[in-house]
Structure formats: structure tokens, C-alpha cells
Amino acid sequence: MKVTFTIEPSARDGKINGYLMKIESEPAILLKKQVLGRERWIEPSKYREIIGFNDRFQRTLISSLTLLQPVEGPSPISPRGNSPVPVIEWRLVETMPREVETCLREANLCFEHECYVACSIMLRKAMEVAVNKKFLQIEKGGELYDKEGNEQSLSKKWVKLGRFVPDVRKDVEDMKVVKWFGDKGAHDPTMSITPEDLQVIVAPKLKPFLSKLALRG
Numbered sequence: 001m002k003v004t005f006t007i008e009p010s011a012r013d014g015k016i017n018g019y020l021m022k023i024e025s026e027p028a029i030l031l032k033k034q035v036l037g038r039e040r041w042i043e044p045s046k047y048r049e050i051i052g053f054n055d056r057f058q059r060t061l062i063s064s065l066t067l068l069q070p071v072e073g074p075s076p077i078s079p080r081g082n083s084p085v086p087v088i089e090w091r092l093v094e095t096m097p098r099e100v101e102t103c104l105r106e107a108n109l110c111f112e113h114e115c116y117v118a119c120s121i122m123l124r125k126a127m128e129v130a131v132n133k134k135f136l137q138i139e140k141g142g143e144l145y146d147k148e149g150n151e152q153s154l155s156k157k158w159v160k161l162g163r164f165v166p167d168v169r170k171d172v173e174d175m176k177v178v179k180w181f182g183d184k185g186a187h188d189p190t191m192s193i194t195p196e197d198l199q200v201i202v203a204p205k206l207k208p209f210l211s212k213l214a215l216r217g
Contacts, residue, residue, distance in 0.1 A: 001092055001095055006145075007019050007020070008020050012136055013160055015073065015101055019040060020145060023211065025077055026181045031079070060062065068125045086108040086111065086112070087107060087111040087119060087123070087198050087199060087202075087203050088104050088107060088108060088123075088133070088206070088207065089110070089194075089207075092104075092207060092210065093108065093216055094212070095215075096130070096210065096215060096217060097133050097215050097216065097217055098217075099129050099133060100130045100133060100210070100215065101128050101217075103122050103123075103125045103129055104126050104128035105128060106122045106166055107119050107122035110122055111175020111195065111198060114195075115143075115195060116193040116197070116198060117185040117191065117192075117193050118185070119193075119197060119198055120181040120182050120184070120185040120193050121182050121185045121186050122182075123178060123181070123182060123198070123203070123206055124178055124179055124181065124185075124186075125181065125182065126206070126210075127175060127178050127179070127182075127209065127210075128157075130209075130213055131154070131157050131161060131209055131214060132144060132157070133212075133213075133215055134161060134165065134213050134215060135157070135160075135161065135164075137215065137216055138164055138165075140160075143157075144157065145159050154179060158175060164212065165212070168209060168212050168213065169201075169214045171205075171209045171212065174205035174206075174208075174209065174210060175205070175206075177202065177205055178202055178205055178206050179200050181193065181197065181198075182199070
């Protein structure tokens with residue numbers, strides 16, 4: 001396994017008191033992505049082998065430098081240890097059907113890269129895709145279209161869904177908020193969406209709705 005590492009002076013109170021060693025196992029991470037078949041995101045727990053290797057590598061290297069006395073032992077971290085908390089927890093994302101999961105992953109990636117308007121759009125899309133998926137899973141896919149074969153509006157889908165899944169009836173008002181942010185993000189060039197809007201307003205409304213749908217992965 002290949003790694004890259006740097007050693008730089010570590011100062012305290014303006015004086016150099018040792019050296020700090022940093023290791024990055026990027027080739028291994030890229031290989032792990034290929035093995036797992038995931039291009040954009042890997043659950044941090046999947047990095048345990050890489051993190052464990054970093055720990056062993058650092059300890060071996062430190063022990064080989066017999067003239068130096070380590071002040072602190074190795075402290076390997078996840079490659080995404082400094083990344084923001086996802087707007088939708090990955091544990092929930094992983095339980096969703098592929099179509100919904102894709103939307104939620106895109107939303108989390110947008111959030112991670114501070115593209116909050118794009119994130120709001122993907123959360124709104126995830127909600128509608130989940131609604132459509134529920135109709136299909138309960139074998140009511142025909143209800144998604146009117147007599148002329150045109151797809152029903154989202155508001156009409158909500159009404160019909162409430163007939164088949166009574167538990168989600170009271171969530172319609174919350175879904176209107178998710179829809180409002182997504183529509184504004186898509187069509188209003190003056191709309192500004194903050195991470196707090198997504199974390200405090202949108203996501204807490206969407207997550208219970210997705211859970212109540214009880215979609216099969």
C-alpha cells in the first residue's frame with residue numbers, strides 16, 4: 001500500500017519542540033472506492049482498514065526513529081473527518097430505494113460543497129421521487145396519471161397518497177415547505193438558501209416523511 005507523508009516542525013510558545021508527521025493514504029482510498037463500486041461517497045466506517053493501516057504505519061515509522069522520543073502517539077482520522085454533517089443522515093440514505101437514494105446522495109454532496117440552492121432542489125426531488133416510488137410499491141402506479149395519461153401534480157399525488165397511506169396525511173403541510181424551498185431554489189434567481197434553512201427547516205420535515213413511507217430498498 002502506498003502512502004504519502006510529510007514531516008514538519010511543531011512549535012509551542014514560539015519555539016520548535018518537535019516534529020509533526022502527517023500521512024495520507026489517498027491511493028488506498030481511491031482503490032477502496034473502486035472495490036466498493038462507489039464513486040462519490042463512502043460511508044466513513046468503510047475506511048477502517050485504511051485508518052488502521054495509517055496507525056500501524058505511523059507506529060512502525062516512529063519506532064524506527066530510535067533517536068527521537070514521541071510526545072504523542074498516532075492519531076489517525078477519517079479522510080472526511082472534517083467534513084460537515086450531512087443534511088440527511090447516511091444511515092437513512094442507505095435504506096432508501098436506489099432512485100431516492102441517488103437524490104439524497106446528490107443533496108448531501110451539494111450540501112458538503114456549500115451548494116445550498118442545489119441541495120434544496122435535490123431534497124425536493126427526493127421527496128417527489130419517494131412519493132412516486134410508494135405508489136409503485138403498493139401497486140397503485142396508475143394513480144400517478146390522469147385520464148389523459150398526464151402525470152398528476154404533486155399536490156394531487158399527496159391527496160391520493162393519503163388515501164392509501166393514512167399515516168402521511170398530517171405530513172402534507174411539511175412537504176409543502178420542502179416543495180417551496182426546492183421550487184424557489186429552481187426558479188427564483190434572487191432566492192438565498194442558507195445551511196440553517198436546510199438543517200433546521202427542510203431536513204427535519206423530510207426525514208420523518210421518508211421514514212413513514214416505509215419504502216422497500
